[in-house]
Amino acid sequence: PRASAKAAPAPPSIARLRAAARTCKACPLWQPATQTVFGEGPENARIMLIGESPGNQEDLAGHPFVGPASELLDRALAEAGVDRAQVYVTNVVKHFKYQLRGKRRLHARANAAEQAACRFWLDAELLRVQPARIVCLGAMAAQAIFGRSFRLLKQRGTWRDLPGGARGLATVHPSYLLRLRDAAERAEAYAAFVRDLRQLQE
Ligand code: URA
Secondary structure, X not given: OOOOOOOOOOXXXXXXXXXXXXXXXXXXXXXXOOOXXXXXXXXXXXXXXXXXXXXXXXXXXXXXXXXXXXXXXXXXXXXXXXXXXXXXXXXXXXXXXXXXXXXXXXXXXXXXXXXXXXXXXXXXXXXXXXXXXXXXXXXXXXXXXXXXXXXXXXXXOOOEEOOOOOEEEEEOOHHHHHHOOOHHHHHHHHHHHXXXXXXXXX
């Protein structure tokens, strides 16, 4: 019998999406990267965290947010009373982009075309997980969710309604905090980061 056209098919599971994304060649970043780094976490998570793109360690491990920025992120989440195990964690771009400096692979920012090519996967994750709360870490994620006119430093830290009933909030990227050299400035920026994340508690 023919499949009924009445019921919309359930969105593909995260496991199926991850398997399909393994061979993604929608942009050139797949070639130098070790592997696709797909999102991870409970499929029914209330909260989705969206970062920028995998770094060196994420590329090698195949998991999002396992490098230096992640320690800081995990600590801030814990201080904000959010259990990372309950959160779905992903990135706008699923392949590590880098420039070789000697033997070192230095993180490079994915361009607009690369972000657009990868958008399919983020949309599929959002459709499947349907998080009630979306936290954008950094300007790339914030602009992916709220639009190109979003200005992180002016508009961070307040909930915004999104189509479909979810609410989203943008804050700084944890890597930005790591780059701050002045200790007092870093402490202040970290405290503001935790304050933003604490809004996930209500
Ligand atoms: N690790 C990730 O997975 N994403 C980032 O945006 C930064 C570090």
